[in-house]
Amino acid sequence: xxxxxxxxxxxxxxxxxxxxxxxxxxxxxxxxxxxxxxxxxxxxxxxxxxxxxxxxxxxxxxxxxxxxxxxxxxxxxxxxxxxxxxxxxx
Numbered sequence: 001x002x003x004x005x006x007x008x009x010x011x012x013x014x015x016x017x018x019x020x021x022x023x024x025x026x027x028x029x030x031x032x033x034x035x036x037x038x039x040x041x042x043x044x045x046x047x048x049x050x051x052x053x054x055x056x057x058x059x060x061x062x063x064x065x066x067x068x069x070x071x072x073x074x075x076x077x078x079x080x081x082x083x084x085x086x087x088x089x090x
Contacts (some may be wrong), residue, residue, distance in 0.1 A: 007050050008036035016057065024060070025053030 011021055022032040027049070034040050068077065075088045 003038045005038070005040075007054075010054070011036070013051045021053050021057060024057040025049055 009017075011018075018029045018032055022029045025032060027035075035046050039047070071085075071089055075085060078088060
């Protein structure tokens, strides 16, 4: 849509929920929706808050992805087995 903020378009493009980005920003979902809306005043404070939120979310997802890759490499030969995963991750 033409009147959507770039922050909102970026969030939607990458499948980021309002809840996830609001949590990363440390604000309520309603505040984030307001900030993304076309009626919201554009302030330097808001821009920096959104920048920090995206940077925090990227870091969280990178760490989660790294942990997934680490665990996957340890269990990839056992994916079809019915066992406690912890025996492979110790």
